[in-house]
Amino acid sequence: MKKKINAQFLIITLLAILTTVSLSIFVFYELFQREVMSDLKTYTQLIVKSDAWQLITNPAGNSKLDESVNQLRVTLIDSDGSVIYDNNVEVGTMDNHSHRPEISDAFADGEGQAVRQSQTMGKNAFYYAVKLDNGYILRVAKEAESLTSVFANVLPIISIICVLLFLLCIVLSHFLTKSIIQPIESLAKNLDSSESIRVYKELVPFVNTIKKQHEDIMRNATMRQEFTANVSHELKTPLTSISGYSELIESGMATDEDVVRFAREIHKNSNRLLTLINDIIRLSELDQMSEEDYYEAMDIYEVAASCVEMLKMSAEKHNVTLELHGTHRTVYANRQMMDELIYNLCDNAIRYNNPGGKVLVTVDSGVVMEKGSDTGTTIVEVKDTGIGIPKEHQERIFERFYRVDKSRSKSTGGTGLGLAIVKHIVASHSNASLSLDSEPGKGTCIRVTFIR
Numbered sequence: 001m002k003k004k005i006n007a008q009f010l011i012i013t014l015l016a017i018l019t020t021v022s023l024s025i026f027v028f029y030e031l032f033q034r035e036v037m038s039d040l041k042t043y044t045q046l047i048v049k050s051d052a053w054q055l056i057t058n059p060a061g062n063s064k065l066d067e068s069v070n071q072l073r074v075t076l077i078d079s080d081g082s083v084i085y086d087n088n089v090e091v092g093t094m095d096n097h098s099h100r101p102e103i104s105d106a107f108a109d110g111e112g113q114a115v116r117q118s119q120t121m122g123k124n125a126f127y128y129a130v131k132l133d134n135g136y137i138l139r140v141a142k143e144a145e146s147l148t149s150v151f152a153n154v155l156p157i158i159s160i161i162c163v164l165l166f167l168l169c170i171v172l173s174h175f176l177t178k179s180i181i182q183p184i185e186s187l188a189k190n191l192d193s194s195e196s197i198r199v200y201k202e203l204v205p206f207v208n209t210i211k212k213q214h215e216d217i218m219r220n221a222t223m224r225q226e227f228t229a230n231v232s233h234e235l236k237t238p239l240t241s242i243s244g245y246s247e248l249i250e251s252g253m254a255t256d257e258d259v260v261r262f263a264r265e266i267h268k269n270s271n272r273l274l275t276l277i278n279d280i281i282r283l284s285e286l287d288q289m290s291e292e293d294y295y296e297a298m299d300i301y302e303v304a305a306s307c308v309e310m311l312k313m314s315a316e317k318h319n320v321t322l323e324l325h326g327t328h329r330t331v332y333a334n335r336q337m338m339d340e341l342i343y344n345l346c347d348n349a350i351r352y353n354n355p356g357g358k359v360l361v362t363v364d365s366g367v368v369m370e371k372g373s374d375t376g377t378t379i380v381e382v383k384d385t386g387i388g389i390p391k392e393h394q395e396r397i398f399e400r401f402y403r404v405d406k407s408r409s410k411s412t413g414g415t416g417l418g419l420a421i422v423k424h425i426v427a428s429h430s431n432a433s434l435s436l437d438s439e440p441g442k443g444t445c446i447r448v449t450f451i452r
Contacts (some may be wrong), residue, residue: 009173017162020158034142040128044140073141095204099123102129106137301328307342319355326363329378331450337425344418345446349384357385376452388440398423
């Protein structure tokens, strides 16, 4: 990046130097032409006003005129365009001048001017002509360097100046590039302490984005590390039980009654292990969710009714009443995910309830109480009369394997992943949000709100 910026600076510098030099030559040469033409006008006016041109008709005065204008070419032209006098060229060798631009303009407008380049001499001839009172045309001319010759003469000096400027720009470009890149390099080496590094204000949004992404990466890395450790621990517990009970049966140390009890425990831990593995696989699938997953308009009340029907036996087993209330509401979502979401919420409410407790599932519209109008939202609410969640645990309850009461979680057969799955499902639906209300000893209410 540093080399690229440096190279771009040098290219821009080179183009700027060449453009400036070229434009300067053209501008100065244009000023030079105007100055030469202005001088010719002055010389011509002096010759006319002083009647010096009349010396041309006097053979004895020709030499005096030649001495006074030895750096100028003076030509006197008759009204028919024929040359009467020229102090540089024999008149007999000259053709009719009526077609010359400066002469024709002088005949028409009283004065005329022109610039012609000499290909052989590499010079420009400047002409200024004025019409006299007697109808003659007086033309004064002067040779000057052409643009090409001027450029050729100053080229060595210009080249030296350009090279020196370019060398100076190389040095300045190096330090300028270094000063631009230095804050970025410092930031890359000290991303964790970016607050102490001064950066350009234009880079502040970029730095904040990079910092946020870095924090997210570190947080995700920590969460994955914790997740791996938790998975290892959760898998180890049922596997240890299965291994221990099966070893006792294999050694023949267990009685017939023990074999039955051990088999029951092995079956129980095997089911727990399968449930845990299925939940981990599902979480992994949710982590890899893409926009290609199928979403459709569906009746969320029917999904809730199906989940309640499936969990009635589990609710009776835990001595918990499970009820469904509400109305038919249409949401845009993934049907399989909605099955999992409501199932996990209800299953969690049943497992962490009290004997004789109650779980109420409600599907209804979002209504503004003051006006009684439908806001267009759909609310799925699962409310229980269970043990509740202390306030200090409520922010972390949706984390993987996080349990408020670990001993109770294992006794109920929970994997600690149900609410994590719920959180992932809600996060995968841009039109859904999740909220939690809970109080220890009074129960928990988890609410999923769908925007129309």
